[in-house]
Amino acid sequence: MSARPLTHLRHVDLAVPDYDKQLDFYAGVWGLTKVAEDSGIAFLAAEGSPESYVVRLRKAEEKRLDLVSYGAASREDVDTLAERLLAQGVRLISRPGEADTPGGGYGFRFFDVDGRTIEVSADVGVRRHRKIEERESIPVKLSHVVLNSPDLNRTRQWYERHLGFRLSDTLSSPHLGEVMHFMRISSQHHSMAIAQGPHTALHHISFEMRGLDEYLRGSGRVIRAGFKKVWGPGRHLAGDNTFTYFLDPHGNTVEYTTELECLDEDTWHPHVYDFSRPEVTDQWGTANPMNELIAKESFNDPDRGCFIAPPV
Structure with missing residues (x-):
């Protein structure tokens, strides 16, 4: 191995x-x-x-x-x-x-x-899948998951030591310090990120769409269906991916994204981005500005399953 x-x-x-x-x-x-x-x-x-x-x-x-x-x-x-x-x-x-x-x-x-x-x-069986067609605004695949941790760097170090994750980029600010580490297990910029939060919880689950048009069409469908849009549409700097975040019926944040960056791992060096700069959180400037209310939604409820294995 x-x-x-x-x-x-x-x-x-x-x-x-x-x-x-x-x-x-x-x-x-x-x-x-x-x-x-x-x-x-x-x-x-x-x-x-x-x-x-x-x-x-x-x-x-x-x-x-x-x-x-x-x-x-x-x-x-x-x-x-x-x-x-x-x-x-x-x-x-x-x-x-x-x-x-x-x-x-x-x-x-x-x-x-x-x-x-x-x-x-x-050795998991492969499901019969298909090519997502033009203008078909449904998820192609699961993109990444972001986890809230009360001790950002302890969690990062655990995943690096035990599971071989590598750091791609970090979000920081002059007032709050480090707030998010983007972690990878392949050339994909991140399959997981760890966010600083007040408690252990799910931050968000992200789903990749076919392209920009499908991403926007899907975002519009969820908006029209009346589900709460937390943030977006926009484009992050770290990972260079698009984003629109929504709340599912139980208050978990879910994201539509596309065009997540693939790295040259032989030459990549992690950046530290100042997320207080608006062009870091959203290169396009189309999303509602990041603020405390958006951050609070992503904190989610404290996870009731810590150190309790699920029954199935």
Whole structure:
């Protein structure tokens, strides 16, 4: 196994009290496809992605982030990573074994330093997917996930040490210091970012669209459907990607994006961007200005699932 054991982001799993409303949002206006459902659990795929699913919804009494799942190249890499994490004192939830979810596969789960459940799997079946057509404004794939941490640099260092993430860029300001680290496991600018927050929570989940036209059409559809637009449309400097952020029915922030930067890893050096400069948060100047209210929405509710493994 290489120093970088993960290959890509697979799916993000959410638990919510109002399961039906949440499912209607993701499988309706947001544009995902329900591929399986059983006893208050639904698996949702992106039509352009080979992943068996990119979001799992579970009916629960309390809202929480159930887990974040990453891919590994092989079963052998899964076994090697599990043994390495165990030797490093990481708390495993399960040992490597067969998965009973759409696509199956072989994987295991463990807690990160903040108590989130992380899953790593390999040998997952590929879903029959398709090319997203011009003007088809539905997600192509899951792009990235951003996590709130009360100790930004401790979390960054944990992911670098244990899972081989590398720093791409940092957002900082003269008054607040460092507020976000963009982390990668491939040439994609980030598959995860870590944001400074008052508590451990999900910051946002991002979905990639086909192109600029599809991104804007999708953003317009969600706006017209009456869901709260938090921020956008605009274009970030770090990652050079577009953004429009919305709240799902349970207050989780979700993003449409496209054109996320791919890096030359041999020559890339991380930047520190001053996010108090408006051209850093939005190169275009089309988004509503970043302010405390937008930041507060992204703090989300404190995660009730820290160091508590999801039941499924």
